[in-house]
Amino acid sequence: MIYVGRKPTMSYVLAVITSLTRSNAKEVTLKARGQAITTAVNVAEITRRRFMKELKVKTIDIGTEEMPPREGESRTRNVSTIEITLRR
Amino acid sequence: MIYVGRKPTMSYVLAVITSLTRSNAKEVTLKARGQAITTAVNVAEITRRRFMKELKVKTIDIGTEEMPPREGESRTRNVSTIEITLRR
Secondary structure (H helix, E strand, O other), rough: OOEEOOHHHHHHHHHHHHHHHHOOEEEEEEEEEEEHHHHHHHHHHHHHHHHHOOOOOEEEEEHHHHOOOOOOOOOOEEEEEEEEEEEO | OOOEEOHHHHHHHHHHHHHHEEEEEEEEEEEOOOOHHHHHHHHHHHHHHOOOOOOOOEEEEEEOOOOOOOOOOOOOOEEEEEEEEEOO
């Protein structure tokens, strides 16, 4: 599982490529929350269009996670998530 | 098809609910590009968790579209897209 956050998109692309080529794994899953959802989709698209053309999107799941309140607030927040599994 | 852009999330949630209840349609598809991808996921999650609990995610597709260059630039840009189809 690769957690996609605020690093540059290309560092996650590299993580996907490394994960698939180093370990002989057939699959890798990207997981992201909130604004990083767009980054996760970009990572999947850039990896399979530019670098590993045989890569397929196996599954995409979306969900919601309850997050603790921000400092100074009292209510939990709901944040959307995405999980994209790529298979070669 | 509902195109998700920069309006408030709730206006798209309302569009989904209206589309499904007014027309007796069984399905509605959300489409978004770039940063609006996160909004589209939020719309799907909020609609099915808060308002229409019988709604299921039927399919999610991601892709890439070539966009014309920005003003003052010469190269086309690749932008990621998402299509989320909800079914009741």
